[in-house]
Amino acid sequence: MSLQKKKLLIVDDSAFMRKLITDFFKDSKDIEVVGIARNGKDAIQKIKTLQPDVVTMDVEMPEMNGIEALKEIMSKTPVAVVMLSSTTQKGTESTLLAMEHGAVDFVAKPSGTISLDLHKIKEELVQKVENAANISLVKLNRQKQVSSKVETGSLLHKTTHATTSNKVNNWNKNNKKIVLIGTSTGGPRALQEVITKLPKTLKAPVLIVQHMPAGFTKSLADRLNQLSEIEVKEAADGDILRNGHAYIAPGGYHLRLKKTGSVYTIVLDNVEPPRVGHRPAVDVLFEDNSKFNDFDKIAVIMTGMGSDGSLGLQKLKKTGNVVAIAESANTCIVYGMPKAAVETNLVNEVVDLDNIAQAIIQYLP
Template structure:
């Protein structure tokens, strides 16, 4: 059995203990060290060479965001951010994910039940991080040019995107390349808890020509707008004549997720679009594969899957490809151009 060594970094002694205790319950993970701030973390990482680091976002002396670039230079390591639910905490977490952290967990507010939930979530995140491919952030990655769009009238097409671990970074390499006059709406499920999708949407909107926003229940979908499912809510759509109305609900999680990609994809399959472009990006697990089957059964479609060469975690694309329904596999740098070509 492979043992993955974890460095725990947190300003709070309580959180260091909670995280360490949760890790020690897992047979294939062990705590190799602890640190109280970013400066200590850098020293420990150089000495201990951990496989994974859990890194508090907000710390004195040196914050997690300040320490992250140096930690990523020390050795191939996957970093999980540990974030508060404050506005500044969620925004800093989005910056960290863009800078190379593979995932994050939210700190519990209080109470034994919330600590138990953190332990369960941490186990999932650690396993994803153990599977994740270390990919240094490239500032000059080759990007396939996106063609100009010639559009008139209202589109009866849609783009649906599903992603999980590594998704915020992947979305940042796709959505900003889509043209403002994209002739269809885009619907996105990113596995993420409540409180963080607002920061993700805001960050992506600031970087993109298209409008990026959290989906709101009852709003009518518009071309050139990307709608991100809010954390804690499934996103579905209902056809109302020539319009498509968005709906949010808190039905039970699917594959442990709410929002779930399968729920979005199944809804898109039944919304009577002339064509659906389904996109599966990096993520652990199989969410999206069953929904893809529904799309293929109900609608003319294209399915684009992210290649293993660019995925942080190849699980969701692999599961989609195993259905035999994927139209084409593309490196992330090509994905925006391919989406536009299929619209």
């Protein structure tokens, strides 16, 4: 007997776009389009009556834009939402706000508000909608609560600190350190939760790979920089690594390092192909860092689909001192990448999202 299909509501002010997206799901075994909405107001009504499992929503719409609609949806009738956004600066900034307000994921339109070539992202959109349809409401609600409680400082539940506590031998707090973070679906929210808790005096540089297309990583870096004590920037070729600074790999580039004398600089690589569909890839970040042994590494893998980071973690662990921290299933929007990391048996601590910053800090001078 086939499982019941998940219900999708499509929200877009363009009839052409609504038709295109509806057609994408014609042959889907898992998703059935149950309705369309022309704007945010219309969407809120339709969600109440149709009770979809997942919604695709345009970021920029008249009458009530995607962000305003999203805030209301998440407070009254929470549901998994995948945003469609343009790659304009305004579009990328709005998309990050949408992620902050509870959207699960987003897809960048290939060419502006009405993309005649939307078929280019058909596969990505279908996959992201299918993934989103399977995220539990409990997770969505918890994510919403965590973000609203970050300000008040009251957190939901204490950590299940180390369910796998592989003790770290010969860890010397005084050695030079570097923090490496990899994440994907749900990552922007997770990064905000972690990076904003790191102190300005952090005695390590932080290198971050977040799966995202070009343009969005710049908005993400700027957003985190506004909210954080440490300096956060989109990594640029030749950036010198400094303590208390975080560098986010730009969409479309792997993040590597080069050593000149005692100075480490960033090398951006758009020649090596994507790994399992991702450039930047966490595996490349970790593998590249395994070549350098004059600092100890703290490798962190957070929410995301797939297994990016696990192969790189195996390389890292073979060379030098490495502490591996994985986000727990309790708080991951998608428990894919951390699960794959835990299955390598190389993870030292499994930690709820709200305690990851603390877990990192405890290993630093």
